[in-house]
Amino acid sequence: MSTTPAPHLPEAVLRPVRGHHAFESCVEQLATAIRLGVYPRGTTLPAERELAERLQVSRATLREAMAALRQAGLVETTRGRGGGTVVTLKPGLPAARAAARTSTARRQSWLDSLDFRRIVEPGAAALAASRDLAPDRLAQLEEAHAEVASASKPAEHRQADSRFHLTVAALTDSPRTVEAVTSVQATLHEMLLAIPVLGTNIAHSDRQHARLVRAIVAGKPDLARRVMEEHCDDTAALLRGLVG
Amino acid sequence: MSTTPAPHLPEAVLRPVRGHHAFESCVEQLATAIRLGVYPRGTTLPAERELAERLQVSRATLREAMAALRQAGLVETTRGRGGGTVVTLKPGLPAARAAARTSTARRQSWLDSLDFRRIVEPGAAALAASRDLAPDRLAQLEEAHAEVASASKPAEHRQADSRFHLTVAALTDSPRTVEAVTSVQATLHEMLLAIPVLGTNIAHSDRQHARLVRAIVAGKPDLARRVMEEHCDDTAALLRGLVG
DNA sequence: AGGAAAAGGTATGAACTCAGACCAAAAACG
DNA sequence: CGTTTTTGGTCTGAGTTCATACCTTTTCCT
Structure with missing residues (x-):
């Protein structure tokens, strides 16, 4: 009388209830x-x-x-x-490094984040570019970008980069999108603190940011998405090589 | 000495801790x-x-x-x-309808879901299409699609449709993607129960599903994404008209 | 028939969380 | 200079949640 459902869905859908404590x-x-x-x-x-x-x-x-x-x-x-x-936290070093060797589960979660990011951030960029944005919002974007470009120390650059991506997400006016990007950036931040920083990568990344800003300001969703996809792909390639 | 940060980010980033109870x-x-x-x-x-x-x-x-x-x-x-x-639940009617008039907050959340869905589901479809999928996984997809097409009653069709979308998401092997799609489908389901069903829409939707399956099986990510985008846009237009 | 196994049903004490009220410090204001 | 206001610090009793036992019912297997 009681049948069992196809096994692949329940397994994927039911996830741990978080938020004890x-x-x-x-x-x-x-x-x-x-x-x-x-x-x-x-x-x-x-x-x-x-x-x-x-x-x-x-x-x-x-x-x-x-x-x-x-x-x-x-x-x-x-x-x-x-x-x-x-x-009072100085942006660079602290915390997080404690769990020295990264467990398999951790690594899986990291790789998953890269996949999810590749979906969410380009989508957010496209949505932001499709919005009819008030001048002050565009100013926020330009300012966030300027902060990234002008950051001197790597640690500050890292924070400014996160802020930039969060600012793009915030332009969508979509709470769920912001939440997704925040979550993805948190994991990404963790990963990036675990690997050495290369000047070339930063310069490359900054050029992509600039292109992204132009695409959003010009209101070109498809272009914004493609630029962000490329950006995610490049970061992902770097990270997969160094932590995978 | 203590400055305040740019106001737009904290506002967007800090979200309620869920999971009391x-x-x-x-x-x-x-x-x-x-x-x-x-x-x-x-x-x-x-x-x-x-x-x-x-x-x-x-x-x-x-x-x-x-x-x-x-x-x-x-x-x-x-x-x-x-x-x-x-x-024992019969798929159609129950629960959820209780909150008859939809509050403004609810409506906002609904519209947000449509935006987020337009990001996540096409992304999931593209990712699924880019995976190298074993034959049994493809069979799951075909079966889920067949169930949608063969569902006779509207209520059953609704469930089969959800299962189909979740199955696509599951093909990505990305837990965070599955979670996002599940969440989006839950909201969508709620919305669709609140509006009348039209046969034409179902037929139209089924054609898009079929195209999507072909794109995923053929391993064409861009095509899969475009088909899913169209599908989301069509549903969104319908829903925005009827609940917005 | 008789156990073993699998499922739900029950009970208990510790830890966590909540809401609200109240206390203490320090800056702002008149 | 004193009052007001804002802000962190403290306390308490009720409600949740947890972990971990142990009990009862039902089916399957020997």
């Missing part, structure tokens, strides 16, 4: 935002009550997360009006 | 899998212990979710060896 999710999100440069060194995070509201957790839980960030040396906190929690 | 996430995932036809009527769900393992929750929590599904009339449970939990 709400405070871990908070730490992960905040640490990611800080490492990707959404909150650069020296900036102040939103007040605890506001952050708790945004992340939809109780302040108690958020504070645990903050304590963890503090202990990890990512932020420092001062009390009283005008106080708050300030980012 | 682990059992709600379980209910959502299982109900979605059942409604999308991953577990069609009459099939048996995996044993509680196995499901708990898969979803990474305790059995206690999973059982609460099962109780909810049981109470909602989606499943029935029998004890003892050979027993288990069987899907």
Whole structure:
């Protein structure tokens, strides 16, 4: 009477429920935002009550997360009006390297991210280019690009690059797209910190960014997608060679 | 000393931590899998212990979710060896319609899903077409397509259609892609249940499915992507007109 | 018939999370 | 200079979730 469904779908569809330990999710999100440069060194995070509201957790839980960030040396906190929690992390080195040898599972997840990125970021670029963007939004894009091009130290360049990609995603006005790109950039950031940086790669990458900005500003979705695809392919080739 | 970051990124990047109430996430995932036809009527769900393992929750929590599904009339449970939990939901009507008028937030989320889908599903189709697929995987695809084409009642067709799209996603072997498509299909399913079905649309849709299958089997990523884009655009136009 | 195995059903104590109220410090404001 | 306001720090009781046992029912196999 009871049959079994074709096995390939259930296996693929059911995924672990994440978010036990709400405070871990908070730490992960905040640490990611800080490492990707959404909150650069020296900036102040939103007040605890506001952050708790945004992340939809109780302040108690958020504070645990903050304590963890503090202990990890990512932020420092001062009390009283005008106080708050300030980012102190220097962009380069820290954390993440701890798990020295990358496990097989980790590697699988990394490679998966490269595939997913190749879908999501070009799609986001095309969607952004198809939007009718107000001048101030285009200015955000140009500024993000200028920051990447002008970054001197590799670590700063890395953060500026993440910010640039997130800015492109934000131009889509699509929350789910932004979420996907954020997630992908977090993994990518992790991978890039694990390999040496090459000046040639950075220069090459910057040229692609410039082309991408032009395509988006000109409102050419197909071109924007192709440029971003090329960009993803180049990064992926580099990473697959060095971590795969 | 403490500056504030450019405002557009934090706003976009920080998203609510989901998964308070682990059992709600379980209910959502299982109900979605059942409604999308991953577990069609009459099939048996995996044993509680196995499901708990898969979803990474305790059995206690999973059982609460099962109780909810049981109470909602989606499943029935029998004890003892050979027993288990069987899907009893008839594909068509139930649930979801409760929230009659769609709130503005809901509508926003729906429109966002259409944008995100237009990125993810064509990307998944292209990736699937670029894989070197074993014959049995192609057979899964052909079978899923045959099920869509041969479904007589609209409700069954709807489930078969979801299964077809999930099968395409599964061919990518990319967990994150499958997750994205699953999520998108869940929202889409909800939307499609809220509008009347038209025979012409179904026939049109089936032709696009057929073209898609040919493109994937032939290993033509660009073609597969274009076909899927067209398919998404057509559905989106229909839905935007009827729910927007 | 009689066990072994597989499935759901039950129970318990520890840990986590929540909401809300309240305290303390420090800057801004009049 | 003192009051107000903003911000982090603290506490508490109720509700969830977890891990880990153990029990009951039913079927399959010898």
